[in-house]
Amino acid sequence: MLDGPEGRHAATVSRIGPGEAVVLVDGDGRRGAGTVAAVTGKDVVEVDVDDVQAEPLPDPWLVVVQALPKGDRGETAVETMTEVGVDEVMPWAASRCVTRWREGRGDRALARWRATAAAAAKQSRRARFPVVAGLATTDEVTRRLAGAASGVLLHEEASVPLSMLEPPSTGEVVLVVGPEGGISPEELVVFEAAGATSYRLGPTVLRTSTAGTSALSVLLSRTPRWG
Secondary structure, eight states: OBOHHHHHIIIIISOOOTTOEEEEEOBBSEEEEEEEEEEETTTEEEEEEEEEEEOOOOSSEEEEEEEOOSTTHHHHHHHHHHHHTOSEEEEEOOTTOSOOOOHHHHHHHHHHHHHHHHHHHHHTTOSBOOEEOOOBOHHHHHHHHHTSSEEEEEOTTOSSBGGGOOOOSSSEEEEEEOOTTOOOHHHHHHHHHTTOEEEBOSSSOOOHHHHHHHHHHHHHTTSGGGO
16 A cells, blocks of 8 residues: 555656556565555545565665755755666765765755665666665775775876776776866875776766766666666
8 A cells, every 4th residue: 555655746746547557666676566446535545465576685885975066956966866776875074075964954955965876776666766765974985995896087097088997797886977167186196096097988077966977877878787
């Protein structure tokens, strides 16, 4: 049964009715197919579920460390990365970030990122919603890179194109997207010491809000996940 906001959306926005086929997901990898049995009022939808399947965890697991963009570009980045197939997003307070999440503002911004990820996952029909972690420091990003199967830094001055990278078949791929001002030299040194490698996307420089989505597309096209 669907009720609350989900039921209201199904009944009043999507206007589904008895007899219609629907697909339900729980956000943790389970997908159920069924038929609407009844709609009661404006927010209750009863569904007869015929089949439930559990999707395995994606492998390799794709993590994007996203430096905080200005304005609402963070939600744009999360939305499009979710549609492409990101598994985890780590907001990062890079040294060159203009935006800073402080006190209540950070809590509200993180809540918007998470709500955006959930909405985009539903729109793109994902059974497993991406994880949106709490705000990470540079030290935390460094530790994540050190434990990854592959650490990738997007850097406009790198000599090797990202299209040349052969992603690992299993484990974590951690992709770092810097702010508009780029990853600082100090950050670059500690990230490379942790095992990460710098790559460029192409001849143009993308905004931080679009670079992650573009890089994910390149990586996913070279894995069985898009096979």
